[in-house]
Amino acid sequence: QVQLVESGGGLVQAGGSLTLSCAASGRTFASYNMAWFRQAPGREREFVTAITWTGVSTYYIESVRGRFAISRDNAKNTVYLQMNSLKPEDTAIYYCTSGPPKGRWGSTRTSDFGPWGQGTQVTVSS
Numbered sequence: 702q703v704q705l706v707e708s709g710g711g712l713v714q715a716g717g718s719l720t721l722s723c724a725a726s727g728r729t730f731a732s733y734n735m736a737w738f739r740q741a742p743g744r745e746r747e748f749v750t751a752i753t754w755t756g757v758s759t760y761y762i763e764s765v766r767g768r769f770a771i772s773r774d775n776a777k778n779t780v781y782l783q784m785n786s787l788k789p790e791d792t793a794i795y796y797c798t799s800g801p802p803k804g805r806w807g808s809t810r811t812s813d814f815g816p817w818g819q820g821t822q823v824t825v826s827s
């Protein structure tokens with residue numbers, strides 16, 4: 702089973718950028734679709750974006766489309782989330798996860814993803 706460690710979070714002003722990284726362990730990383738979720742205080746964990754194991758296809762929630770970009774480097778067992786034009790409402794803990802499974806591409810349901818990293822805090826000040 703893949704194990705995940707996120708990094709790259711921090712405090713940034715509105716309009717700024719951050720790049721999150723998720724380092725995965727396990728020989729089978731390259732065979733998994735991967736995704737990012739986020740959870741703001743007092744809110745449920747929310748899907749953000751996913752990428753196929755090939756890196757060819759992606760999908761995003763509407764609120765981040767055009768501002769965020771997911772990518773992966775299978776040789777480095779790492780998935781990235783480039784976040785531009787950040788807004789205060791992007792403030793959350795960001796989690797890396799595996800999924801969705803084959804046949805569930807397009808899902809945003811938390812139950813279709815896992816395991817989870819420990820998360821990295823992103824705070825956007827206004």
